[in-house]
Amino acid sequence: MHSSDAIAAGAAKFPKPADRTFQYGTAGFRMKASLLDSVVYRVGLLAALRSRKLNGQTIGVMITASHNPPDDNGVKLGEMLEASWENHATTLANAKNEHALVETYELLTDNLNIKPEAKSRVVFARDTRASGPHLVTALVEALNATGTESTDCRVLTTPQLHYLTRCINTKGTVYEYGEPTEQGYYKKLAVAFNTAMQGAKFSGPVTVDCANGVGGPKLRELIKHLPSVSDGGVEIKVVNDDIVEPEKLNHLCGADYVKTGQRAPPSSQAAPLARCASLDGDADRIVYYFLDSDSTFRLLDGDRIATLAALFIGDLARSAGLGEKLKVGVVQTAYANGSSTAYIENDLRLPVVCTPTGVKHLHHAATKFDVGVYFEANGHGTVVFSDLALKRLFKYEPKSPAQSSSLNTLRALSHLINQTVGDALSDLLLVEVILAHKGWGPKEWDQTYTDLPNRLVRVEVADRNIFKTVDAERKLEKPEGVQALIDGLVGKYKQGRAFARASGTEDAVRVYAEASTRGEADDLAAKVAGIVKSAGV
Numbered sequence: 001m002h003s004s005d006a007i008a009a010g011a012a013k014f015p016k017p018a019d020r021t022f023q024y025g026t027a028g029f030r031m032k033a034s035l036l037d038s039v040v041y042r043v044g045l046l047a048a049l050r051s052r053k054l055n056g057q058t059i060g061v062m063i064t065a066s067h068n069p070p071d072d073n074g075v076k077l078g079e080m081l082e083a084s085w086e087n088h089a090t091t092l093a094n095a096k097n098e099h100a101l102v103e104t105y106e107l108l109t110d111n112l113n114i115k116p117e118a119k120s121r122v123v124f125a126r127d128t129r130a131s132g133p134h135l136v137t138a139l140v141e142a143l144n145a146t147g148t149e150s151t152d153c154r155v156l157t158t159p160q161l162h163y164l165t166r167c168i169n170t171k172g173t174v175y176e177y178g179e180p181t182e183q184g185y186y187k188k189l190a191v192a193f194n195t196a197m198q199g200a201k202f203s204g205p206v207t208v209d210c211a212n213g214v215g216g217p218k219l220r221e222l223i224k225h226l227p228s229v230s231d232g233g234v235e236i237k238v239v240n241d242d243i244v245e246p247e248k249l250n251h252l253c254g255a256d257y258v259k260t261g262q263r264a265p266p267s268s269q270a271a272p273l274a275r276c277a278s279l280d281g282d283a284d285r286i287v288y289y290f291l292d293s294d295s296t297f298r299l300l301d302g303d304r305i306a307t308l309a310a311l312f313i314g315d316l317a318r319s320a321g322l323g324e325k326l327k328v329g330v331v332q333t334a335y336a337n338g339s340s341t342a343y344i345e346n347d348l349r350l351p352v353v354c355t356p357t358g359v360k361h362l363h364h365a366a367t368k369f370d371v372g373v374y375f376e377a378n379g380h381g382t383v384v385f386s387d388l389a390l391k392r393l394f395k396y397e398p399k400s401p402a403q404s405s406s407l408n409t410l411r412a413l414s415h416l417i418n419q420t421v422g423d424a425l426s427d428l429l430l431v432e433v434i435l436a437h438k439g440w441g442p443k444e445w446d447q448t449y450t451d452l453p454n455r456l457v458r459v460e461v462a463d464r465n466i467f468k469t470v471d472a473e474r475k476l477e478k479p480e481g482v483q484a485l486i487d488g489l490v491g492k493y494k495q496g497r498a499f500a501r502a503s504g505t506e507d508a509v510r511v512y513a514e515a516s517t518r519g520e521a522d523d524l525a526a527k528v529a530g531i532v533k534s535a536g537v
């Protein structure tokens with residue numbers, strides 16, 4: 001069959017719901033899974049186009065709704081799409097029927113100078129959601145209709161799919177990233193972890209809540225490759241790893257539950273001062289927490305991981321003799337706690353850049369540094385080493401045994417840290433290695449600076465799209481007049497700061513507020529939420 005006939009025939013099996021307009025959001029398309037199959041089909045077409053545009057480079061497609069509820073699902077391209085391609089995704093998703101879709105597809109092929117005869121290759125995977133296998137059929141239909149060579153990697157974490165895609169695309173080049181298999185991923189992390197440990201001692205176990213998602217089985221698999229406790233390894237206790245009952249996913253557990261509510265999962269049995277961590281539904285986010293000696297809950301979120309990593313890597317670079325050659329910078333979003341930003345700038349003396357929410361923005365900004373540490377406060381992040389930084393790191397001849405030891409640790413970290421995207425499993429091992437080297441428990445880590453009390457509120461409004469932000473989401477440009485109301489309030493609170501922005505993954509507006517006391521932060525958040533609610537009616 002001619003490709004446009006095949007595309008139309010495939011599309012007819014997955015008709016677009018007439019009453020819906022779809023929008024490529026913070027992390028691709030997200031919604032109730034029952035509405036998603038036409039979108040997935042069209043993302044399959046987009047992936048084919050993207051791969052052809054890049055001369056047959058492999059594109060990763062991930063089916064997941066990460067932190068969202070079990071009956072939602074979503075689809076995103078593994079590669080971080082530039083804004084113009086996000087628009088193409090939205091245009092394809094909204095073509096009203098199969099004929100309009102074929103027309104759009106052909107128009108894009110022409111306008112983007114894509115050679116229809118070029119090769120196209122896609123690898124895809126899904127999380128543990130019950131709707132995943134059905135959505136895969138829609139994707140495969142699109143890949144077949146476009147003559148795309150594809151590989152079904154079945155159930156993986158999002159970062160594992162990113163890893164595979166990078167490995168495939170760099171195979172045989174000087175940038176070869178690793179063995180392009182799931183086992184290759186575990187082996188790479190395990191070897192790097194083992195090297196980075198360098199005899200450092202782990203103090204007690206870490207308990208990891210896997211949000212009852214894909215992170216559970218994958219973490220268990222990773223543990224099989226790590227050194228045992230008797231060989232000096234870290235004891236990792238896996239909890240909330242039930243993927244048999246899909247409705248348990250992200251329910252009363254997981255990184256988003258912990259971060260948003262600033263509380264441990266009710267199922268947690270952690271003793272005071274024991275290290276705990278929570279992953280999200282596709283294992284690309286992680287937050288740590290612990291109970292203080294008086295059983296108060298203490299959160300160690302993405303800001304804390306960023307500061308810990310920046311501190312450790314900066315120190316290692318200096319002690320390896322590379323302090324001047326490896327400039328570390330940190331990228332945050334408006335959600336970063338004001339105290340963390342002050343600590344990075346004033347104590348660590350490192351530059352900080354603020355970007356809008358969404359990994360694509362942070363990742364891009366981080367690549368401007370030799371070593372770019374980027375984390376969203378919600379626990380999504382990684383550390384990227386520039387090509388030049390890696391060259392310096394691996395070419396440098398140490399001048400003393402002390403330099404040599406720091407250099408080896410730093411080199412191992414560059415392998416341990418997932419360079420493609422934030423990865424909860426890799427970040428877990430990174431934090432564990434750093435704490436072990438420093439001889440710190442969660443309390444010592446927590447004591448590096450004091451968070452300003454803060455509150456996140458989710459406000460449901462009639463149409464969140466009327467809320468438009470500027471200045472890296474720190475100010476509302478529309479609806480007009482709302483920012484002035486927020487500013488008027490913020491000025492009344494000591495160390496007050498607040499902002500509102502439309503979520504790109506949920507049908508709601510998010511409000512963040514911080515101030516010098518818990519009462520003030522809660523009060524400010526509630527009042528700003530009230531302003532948003534009235535403006536959104």
Ligand code: G16
Nearest residue numbers: 026027066067358359503504505506
């Ligand atoms: C996704 C994005 C993150 C973002 C989060 C919330 O996370 O990958 O960058 O912080 O959504 O976004 P929003 O506030 O726009 O809803 P995940 O873990 O759900 O993929």
